[in-house]
Amino acid sequence: MAKNITDPRDDFARWYQDVIREAELADSAPVRGCMIIRPYGYAIWENIQASLDARFKETGHRNAYFPLFIPESFIRKEAQHVEGFAPELAIVTHGGGKELEEPLVVRPTSETIINHMFSRWINSYRDLPMLLNQWANVVRWEMRPRAFLRTTEFLWQEGHTAHATEEEAREETLRMLRIYADFAENVAAIPVIPGKKTEREKFAGAVDSYTIEAMMGNGWALQSGTSHYLGTNFARVFETTFLDSGNEQQYVHQTSWGVSTRLVGGVIMVHGDGNGLRLPPRLAPVQVVIIPIARDESSRARVLEAASALRESLKIRGVRTELDDSEGSSPGYKFNYWEVRGVPLRLEIGPRDLEEGQVTASPRNDPGREGKFSIPLASLPEDVPGILDRIQSEMLLEARRHMEENTHTVDTLAEFSESIAERPGFYSVWWDGGPEEEEELQRETKATVRCIPLDQPEGTGRCIMTGRKTGTRVILARAY
RNA sequence: CGGGGCGUGGCGCAGCCCGGUAGCGCACCUGCUUUGGGAGCAGGGGGUCGCCGGUUCAAAUCCGGCCGCCCCGACCA
Numbered sequence: 001m002a003k004n005i006t007d008p009r010d011d012f013a014r015w016y017q018d019v020i021r022e023a024e025l026a027d028s029a030p031v032r033g034c035m036i037i038r039p040y041g042y043a044i045w046e047n048i049q050a051s052l053d054a055r056f057k058e059t060g061h062r063n064a065y066f067p068l069f070i071p072e073s074f075i076r077k078e079a080q081h082v083e084g085f086a087p088e089l090a091i092v093t094h095g096g097g098k099e100l101e102e103p104l105v106v107r108p109t110s111e112t113i114i115n116h117m118f119s120r121w122i123n124s125y126r127d128l129p130m131l132l133n134q135w136a137n138v139v140r141w142e143m144r145p146r147a148f149l150r151t152t153e154f155l156w157q158e159g160h161t162a163h164a165t166e167e168e169a170r171e172e173t174l175r176m177l178r179i180y181a182d183f184a185e186n187v188a189a190i191p192v193i194p195g196k197k198t199e200r201e202k203f204a205g206a207v208d209s210y211t212i213e214a215m216m217g218n219g220w221a222l223q224s225g226t227s228h229y230l231g232t233n234f235a236r237v238f239e240t241t242f243l244d245s246g247n248e249q250q251y252v253h254q255t256s257w258g259v260s261t262r263l264v265g266g267v268i269m270v271h272g273d274g275n276g277l278r279l280p281p282r283l284a285p286v287q288v289v290i291i292p293i294a295r296d297e298s299s300r301a302r303v304l305e306a307a308s309a310l311r312e313s314l315k316i317r318g319v320r321t322e323l324d325d326s327e328g329s330s331p332g333y334k335f336n337y338w339e340v341r342g343v344p345l346r347l348e349i350g351p352r353d354l355e356e357g358q359v360t361a362s363p364r365n366d367p368g369r370e371g372k373f374s375i376p377l378a379s380l381p382e383d384v385p386g387i388l389d390r391i392q393s394e395m396l397l398e399a400r401r402h403m404e405e406n407t408h409t410v411d412t413l414a415e416f417s418e419s420i421a422e423r424p425g426f427y428s429v430w431w432d433g434g435p436e437e438e439e440e441l442q443r444e445t446k447a448t449v450r451c452i453p454l455d456q457p458e459g460t461g462r463c464i465m466t467g468r469k470t471g472t473r474v475i476l477a478r479a480y
Numbered sequence: 481c482g483g484g485g486c487g488u489g490g491c492g493c494a495g496c497c498c499g500g501u502a503g504c505g506c507a508c509c510u511g512c513u514u515u516g517g518g519a520g521c522a523g524g525g526g527g528u529c530g531c532c533g534g535u536u537c538a539a540a541u542c543c544g545g546c547c548g549c550c551c552c553g554a555c556c557a
Contacts, residue, residue, distance in 0.1 A: 003506090003518065014551090032548085032549085084556095088556070140557080144553090144555085150556065150557080156557070223557065225557085226557065260557050261557090262557055263557095291516095293516055295514090296515095329515090329518085330514080330515050330516095330517085330519055331517075332515085332516080332519080333515095334518090335518080336517070352516070353516090360516080362517095368517080480556095
């Protein structure tokens with residue numbers, strides 16, 4: 001076990017904080033609930049952004065930016081929306097040394113102000129669909145913050161679209177959910193369960209909310225992305241209408257969807273181990289680190305020369321490579337330093353390797369001496385991308401195995417209650433309950449309905465709460 | 481907001497019970513020797529002990545109040 005990092009099996013929450021500190025991902029801020037994202041942590045977020053942004057653009061969305069401040073009256077317009085967000089709003093009452101005539105809400109999300117603008121921009125069916133996204137910060141006052149997972153201010157992207165028909169908007173909602181799922185699995189190497197939220201768990205103001213739920217290392221669930229079909233709820237209160245081809249005024253059908261810096265927390269908790277962070281190559285700010293090892297001055301020069309030549313040949317191939325030629329710390333120290341930071345592949349190059357015409361490779365997902373192997377210098381630049389791909393898919397497989405091994409099927413509340421206490425994980429159960437049953441379930445077991453998976457099995461059974469016959473299965477779990 | 485814990489160099493802690501003017505490990509700086517899994521030795525810098533008040537010749541230590549942070553619960557991406 002690495003120095004300064006708690007064994008995750010002993011205390012997962014403490015381990016999580018240790019990793020964030022030791023890998024220099026974030027630091028606490030002077031204001032409670034806020035956090036400083038440090039350069040290394042921010043670089044991970046930038047890779048998430050780049051990858052998602054490309055997917056948004058490919059599907060026809062454009063980026064825009066809407067203001068941080070929203071007139072308080074906007075938030076009040078949609079009844080469910082106010083009710084959902086009222087307790088967590090930050091409100092500005094003074095500006096320029098004077099009390100404001102109307103208080104300004106620091107955006108918790110932007111549906112209202114975006115609808116305000118949509119109603120001006122959308123006139124005809126020819127203006128639709130309107131497909132926008134913004135990368136922004138939002139504020140939701142938090143009772144109990146956790147780094148990355150739940151902070152008062154956080155960074156996210158929020159997509160907002162308007163469509164002529166319900167069918168089109170519903171397609172968009174699911175299209176974006178699939179994009180999130182694809183990103184989670186293929187870039188972040190996090191397997192997810194896409195599904196629909198229950199009435200109790202859905203976004204305030206939405207008709208239907210969808211989610212991708214991921215399982216963390218301790219068996220808890222993390223809502224890792226959401227996509228909402230908003231119907232005409234906001235269009236009605238903001239008069240977002242268009243003239244259809246039959247010259248009739250219609251309300252637009254809308255969607256909104258988002259992922260946040262919470263994903264960084266998910267990456268930590270899905271992949272991290274007792275030695276610190278582990279990053280999937282496609283998200284890693286540094287994919288390969290080269291550690292030169294020199295015994296004396298003469299070998300030092302040769303080793304450094306070979307190491308920097310290696311770095312250049314990898315960089316040319318688009319591999320994000322760092323050469324740690326800092327002096328004053330031993331190779332062993334550097335091994336650990338970069339391991340804690342989760343760099344997927346380390347290449348060690350020393351006099352012995354040079355004589356053999358090779359380097360020693362150590363993949364982060366198979367740490368220690370046992371996982372090391374040699375790569376001939378001659379073929380190394382061509383080999384590395386393949387090795388990174390292999391690490392990427394191994395990490396996804398490992399995470400998927402963890403999720404599957406900790407997903408259980410139970411048929412009764414008693415069985416569930418007993419089982420989740422001992423083995424936290426996902427539990428698939430028959431369900432026909434409403435909000436009251438969900439509350440009761442949470443009171444008794446601390447678990448919540450994470451989602452109604454899109455992928456439903458055949459057959460029917462009896463709801464674990466009501467005993468009624470149903471064809472619907474849901475996933476229950478403890479959640480962050 | 482309820483329950484529990486903690487505030488002492490940058491980080492982690494000891495000292496507090498039994499008052500006497502602050503110490504350890506890591507990190508940091510300098511020099512030499514080192515370098516294949518967190519190097520060694522020598523020297524060095526850095527803290528008005530969370531804040532305010534009280535008791536006392538004397539407070540990190542005792543007393544009162546306040547503030548903050550962390551963990552566990554209710555709200556949430």
